[in-house]
Structure formats: structure tokens, C-alpha cells
Amino acid sequence: MAVLLFRVDERLIHGQVVVGWGTRLHPDRIIVVDDDLAASDWEQELYTLGLPEPVRGSFEPVHAARAQLAAWTASAERIVVLTRDLSTMRRLGEGGGLAGREVNIGGIHHAAGRDRVLPYVFLGAAERDEIRKLVEDGALVAARDLPTARAVDAATLLQAE
């Protein structure tokens, strides 16, 4: 079944992902792509606390994830891939690795220089630039916090500038 969801969410593994998306997609594995987390055993332990059996969690730095992306997309496993920010997702798919794939924006919260676009999406110039680059690389970017919510596409997100 390959990768069922590519999601950008600052909270990474949390209730919306495990319960909201998990009960809809039934993933075998949730892969967090993050250079810092891939090097932090205690944080990995913290994040995997909430995974229900038999869902497994794994943590990969970006360079290793890029090397495995094709295998993940062809895998028999049902996989969810998470990054905490748009920049990491863009680096993961740089060169067309995410072409034709939906990239779900599930949570980018308030920070200095970001405007509220949706209750769970705040974008500044840097985030908008990353969305444009993902779209240029062929990714289908859309914001949707839960599977039952209406998807908001990249053009609409960028219009809100």
C-alpha cells in the first residue's frame, strides 16, 4: 500500500495523527523524518509512547529518508511519513520524489512573522516560499487537519498572503 500520507505537522506523532488519520488509514508504520529526532533516543521514546499496537514508529534523518523514499512508496507496508516543517518535507522530495503525491499540511502554528491562514496553519514568507517550491517539484500541497475536514489547496493558501 506504500505511503498513505505525507504530512507536515509541528506536533509530529500526536492525537490527530494517531486517532484521526490512524483510524482512517490503518498504518503499519509512522516514519518521522527529522534530523534532530533521529539522533535523540529519549525523544523517540517519548513520541512512540502513544502509538497503538501494532503501529510501529521509526525516525530517519533527511539524507537517509531520501535514499529510502522510493522503497517506501513501493512498500507493501502502509506508511505515514511526518515532518515537523515544510522545509524538511521539501528537502525530502527535492528533485521530484514527491511529484504527484499529496503533501498534507496538518499543523503549522503561530510564530513571529507568520499570519493566520487557517486555525491550524500560520504562514510567513519562508513557509510560503517552501510551499511554492514543493508545488514546483510536483507535490500536491493541501492543508487538512483531519480526514473529515475540507482540503484547502496550495493556491488558496498562497492567496491568503
Next chain:
Amino acid sequence: MSETRPLRGIVIAHGDMAEGLVTAVRHITGVEEDVLVALSNREKSPDDLAGLVAEHLEGGPAVLFTDLQSGSCGFAARRLTRERPDVPVICGVNLPLLVDFVMHRDMDVGALLERLVEKGRGSIVAIQPTDSGAHGGSAVPRG
């Protein structure tokens, strides 16, 4: 927890849950406003939420109460304990547990935590329906 001031409670939860719990406890017990703080994760990044909790911890010794152990609120609390291992955390907060906390917050912390977990678990009961349509004394405490 070397300070002798009575503990405060910082409740961290999804949506309006913390505010609802704290309002209910105040309504039931009449406890002073500063004993409990309600924080929501709504529209907050993990760093923002952790920063907010840390600010409130500067006000004196406190217990952190969170809803889901594995949600963003639980993560924020657990993350903070890396730098503040003296701060106790209880995940899975409910109203009976929080009411008990404000009534017994001058207890020894270790004993208090054990008491609160027992209280929270023990407050969950299933009242089984009966064939007659009446619910007749079959409450089953959990835990």
C-alpha cells in the same frame, strides 16, 4: 520540591478541556483562583506550549496535569521534566482527581501523586444496564 508552599496545579489539555475542568473544580470547591491554571494547546506550537508551561512554573511548586499521555499536551509536560525533573506530572486528568488535588495539596508530594492516580482510576465506574430497565447496584469500579 524543597519548597513548603502548597502545590498549585497546572492543567494542560486539548481545546477547552482545561478551562472546563478548572472552572468546574472552582465551582465545586470554592478554591482560590491561583491554585489552578488552565492552559490549552489550541493554536500553539510545541515550543510555545512548553514555554507557556515553563512560565507558569516560575510561580512556585506545581503539579502538571495533562489529558492524553501521548498528545501534544502530554509531550509538552514530559519534555519539560527533562530540564525540571523535580516537577511531577499526572497524565489522564479527570474531574474527581483534580477536586481531590485541591483538597489535599499540602500532602507529601509522593503520597499525593499515588493518592491522585488511585482517585482518578477509582472514579471510573460502569453502571451496567439490567433486563428490567432499572440500573440496580452493579457499578463496577475500574482499577
